[in-house]
Amino acid sequence: MDSRARNLLDEALGLDQLTQLKPPLGGKAVLIEDCVETSGSFVLHQLIKRLLTAVPNSSNVVLFLAFANPFSHYDRILRKLGCNLGAQREKGRFIFVDMLNVECPVGEEGKAGGRSGLFALFANITKVLNALPESNRKCLTIVIDDVSLMEVAAHGSSDHVLDFLHYCHTLTSDYGCSLVTLNHEDIYSSMDGLVFLKQMEYAADVLVKVEPLATGLAADVHGQFDGLQMTVLNRGSLNNRMSNFQFRIKENSVEYFYPGARA
Amino acid sequence: MADSICRTIRDGALEGEHAPSLTIKDTTASPYGFGVFTHVLSQASTLILAGKSQSRGLVVVAYSRSPSFYLDFLKRSGVDVASSQKWIHILDCYTDPLGWKHQLADSGILPSNSSAGACLFQDVKDINKLQSLILELGSGLVGQGKVRFSVAIDSVTEMLRHVPLSKVAALISDLRSHDQISSIFWLLHSDIHDVRVTTSLEYLSSMVASVESLNQSSDGLSGDLGNLSLLEQNFRRGKFHVRFKRRNGRVRVMNEQFHMEESGIKFTSVTVEDGLVSQGLVPKVLFNLELSEKEKLERARVVLPFEHQGNGKPIQIYDGRRSLAPESMGEVSADTSQSSTEECSNGGGEIIYFRDSDDERPDSDEDPDDDLDI
Numbered sequence: 251m252d253s254r255a256r257n258l259l260d261e262a263l264g265l266d267q268l269t270q271l272k273p274p275l276g277g278k279a280v281l282i283e284d285c286v287e288t289s290g291s292f293v294l295h296q297l298i299k300r301l302l303t304a305v306p307n308s309s310n311v312v313l314f315l316a317f318a319n320p321f322s323h324y325d326r327i328l329r330k331l332g333c334n335l336g337a338q339r340e341k342g343r344f345i346f347v348d349m350l351n352v353e354c355p356v357g358e359e360g361k362a363g364g365r366s367g368l369f370a371l372f373a374n375i376t377k378v379l380n381a382l383p384e385s386n387r388k389c390l391t392i393v394i395d396d397v398s399l400m401e402v403a404a405h406g407s408s409d410h411v412l413d414f415l416h417y418c419h420t421l422t423s424d425y426g427c428s429l430v431t432l433n434h435e436d437i438y439s440s441m442d443g444l445v446f447l448k449q450m451e452y453a454a455d456v457l458v459k460v461e462p463l464a465t466g467l468a469a470d471v472h473g474q475f476d477g478l479q480m481t482v483l484n485r486g487s488l489n490n491r492m493s494n495f496q497f498r499i500k501e502n503s504v505e506y507f508y509p510g511a512r513a
Numbered sequence: 514m515a516d517s518i519c520r521t522i523r524d525g526a527l528e529g530e531h532a533p534s535l536t537i538k539d540t541t542a543s544p545y546g547f548g549v550f551t552h553v554l555s556q557a558s559t560l561i562l563a564g565k566s567q568s569r570g571l572v573v574v575a576y577s578r579s580p581s582f583y584l585d586f587l588k589r590s591g592v593d594v595a596s597s598q599k600w601i602h603i604l605d606c607y608t609d610p611l612g613w614k615h616q617l618a619d620s621g622i623l624p625s626n627s628s629a630g631a632c633l634f635q636d637v638k639d640i641n642k643l644q645s646l647i648l649e650l651g652s653g654l655v656g657q658g659k660v661r662f663s664v665a666i667d668s669v670t671e672m673l674r675h676v677p678l679s680k681v682a683a684l685i686s687d688l689r690s691h692d693q694i695s696s697i698f699w700l701l702h703s704d705i706h707d708v709r710v711t712t713s714l715e716y717l718s719s720m721v722a723s724v725e726s727l728n729q730s731s732d733g734l735s736g737d738l739g740n741l742s743l744l745e746q747n748f749r750r751g752k753f754h755v756r757f758k759r760r761n762g763r764v765r766v767m768n769e770q771f772h773m774e775e776s777g778i779k780f781t782s783v784t785v786e787d788g789l790v791s792q793g794l795v796p797k798v799l800f801n802l803e804l805s806e807k808e809k810l811e812r813a814r815v816v817l818p819f820e821h822q823g824n825g826k827p828i829q830i831y832d833g834r835r836s837l838a839p840e841s842m843g844e845v846s847a848d849t850s851q852s853s854t855e856e857c858s859n860g861g862g863e864i865i866y867f868r869d870s871d872d873e874r875p876d877s878d879e880d881p882d883d884d885l886d887i
Contacts, residue, residue: 369613376614376623409674413611420608423579445705451541452670452702453577 258506259296262477262493264456274301274310274391275428279419281454283447285436288473290460292499294395294432295324299333301391302343309389310343313378315371317349317399330502345378347371354403354410368404368414375418379425388426392418396432397450408446419453435459455479463496471496475506514755514767515549515780518720519556521757525567525661525695530760532661532689535698536718538711542704543726543751545771547577547667548778550700554583554665555590555777557696561600561663562593568695570654570662572647573603576671580605580631590777602650603631610637610675637675644684651693661695664688669714670702678710685717718758724771725752749773753780 259265264275284290301310316324324346325335338344354367379387394400397411404410418429431450438444451457459476477493498505518535526532535553539546554573560566573583580603587601588594594601609615612635617623632650636642651662666672672681688694703711703723715721727750750772757765769780804812 369616372613373617373620373622376617380623412674416610417613420579423582424608448541448702448705449670449674452544452705 258493258495259293259475259504260300262456262458262475262479262495263293263297264479265297265300274389275430275456277388277422277426277428278455279422279429279453280431280456280458281450282430282432282458282460283435284432284460285434285462287462288460290432290458291318291395292497292504293458293460293475294393294430295327295331296504297391297430298324298335298344298393299328299331302338303333309386311345311382311386311390312338312343313345313347313375313390313392315347315349315392315394315400317403318395320350321346321348332502347374349400349403352403353405354400366404366410368400368410372414372417375421379421379427390425390427392421392427392429394418394429394431396434398434398437401446408443412446412449415450415453470498472498474509514769515552515722515753515771517757517767518722518755519553519560521720522553522557522568522663522696522698523560523566525663531719532691532694533696533719534685534689534717535696535720535722536701536714537698537722537724538701538703539724540702540704543724544702545751545773545778546700546702546724548773549722549724549753549771550665550667550698551586552778553698555587555592557663557665557698558587558590558592558601566663566695567661568663569600569660570651571601572651572654572662572664573601574606574643574647574664574666574672575603575631576606576610576637576666577668579607600654602654604643604646604650605631605633606637606643606671608633609635612636637672640676640680640684644687647688648691648693655693659692661693663695664697666697666699668702669699670705673706673710678713682713682717685714689717720758721756723754723756725754727751727770752783 263280264278282290282293298312298314301312314324321335328335335344335346339346349371352367354371375392379390382390397415400414401408401411404414415429415431421427422429433447433450435447438447457478460473461476462473463471474494474496479492495506495508497507521533522535524533537546537549537553539549554571557566557568558571561568561571575583583603584594584597587597614623615635632646634643634646647664651664655662669681685697685699688697699714701711701714750770753769753771755767755769757767759765768783770783771778771780773779
């Protein structure tokens, strides 16, 4: 069941083949949208675990921008999934950037010496990239948890957040690294908020929605996963496929199954 | 119809007229506007290289893709990019639109920026400078004379993030009226903007091409499992609706369908019966709702328990007690003056049936409407 379960999520994210030579997500930008009834953070946890442990001695590096939770939170969860984040951090394969309680106000653009918080964050990301050997830069995956809290840190300036995300996106073209972002689709009620979400959707190569079941709460099915790989739009090659399956989050793993086919 | 657009772009501007301009718009429900944009781009490039277009050069203002993406795309489309510096310039507003990387390079954090095969633009908020650069690059391709060039903007949506609508409209209007501009086309994500913005840009366009989903009710990714098949179909194909605005004011509307393939976007005429719709209405469930061929044949052979079988054969009555096998059915003469009766072979009862049609003779001169009290 576990190997089958890996395939469903891996297929949806384009992680079918994890090898040492190929960048894990192929330089794609992945957007995960969830809601208050069903959290999509399990996708981030599974992804980190796959990137760091699936291929022994791989060059994969995860740069995690944490706006939502401290390191201990992720460490505890990933330990149950069989991944020691502390050890990975010591090896330099998991770089944790603690953005809790950090404010990123919009700087005085145009003025001499003017810098914004998110510009400084981008500068840190490029430093991490340049510190890696050139051949390994495409193996870097930047994970942001989550974009709505980045907006809060930027004092509500969604334009500034979009600028930052755009620059992160350019790194996928420049270096071949990958970008994974998590956002909550149900917190935007006004037109401006929806515009912000749609801007992110247009820029994504893989769009994932984690939602509750249409039939309501269930004890053994915790939600459904809808994924669309839009690489035909962004990378010029046709790899357009949809994924849809349900999942159940357990203590030490996650079960994935097609509707009605739960073992 | 997509060919009509490309022909209009090819023919370019008439003397004393504004250059033809195309808005391509899409939504997240059918986000294939970029596929249409690249299709028009490759067609325009092919015509320019072949010398069949009024335009002799192309300036691509790239906001949402890197210059290398466009060069790779044109190469995959069979366009000769080896001589690209002679006929195409890419104005790179994607790599470093706000100058962040330039600042990091000054600080020694990043190597110096260079946009291979493109002109790097690092101040997207300065629309005047952008306009000057577009004209300068275009003139650099075709010279200062009467030769014209085309302009393609890959995302006016992204441009509008940095510059207000009035300035974007002024830019497009100035370019349209410039002597050296042959044609302009751009992509707009209409669900990101309010109606005022979309309408303003449509007013500046002589052609508006809308990319829509086949099923209007679908909204990008829907969580409805029953519509997964329908959604999957929609994400490979959709409707292509084009509005042409003629100089005399006449508006012509045309419709096509499109689908995405390995080689790019393909356009087809709208079919009267689209099997996709009927196929898509059958929900994907675990039990079978459709008939196999064998089942359809057997259903066609069932003798219906009323008179007229509709097959041209003499009328037969089936009362449920006779065998259904064709060879066991004897032909009964259709004598309408007689009622047909059947005696049960086992005895004990019979059915006497008087047909209503027995009361009337087929060649009666009576007008059946005579008894109406009108």
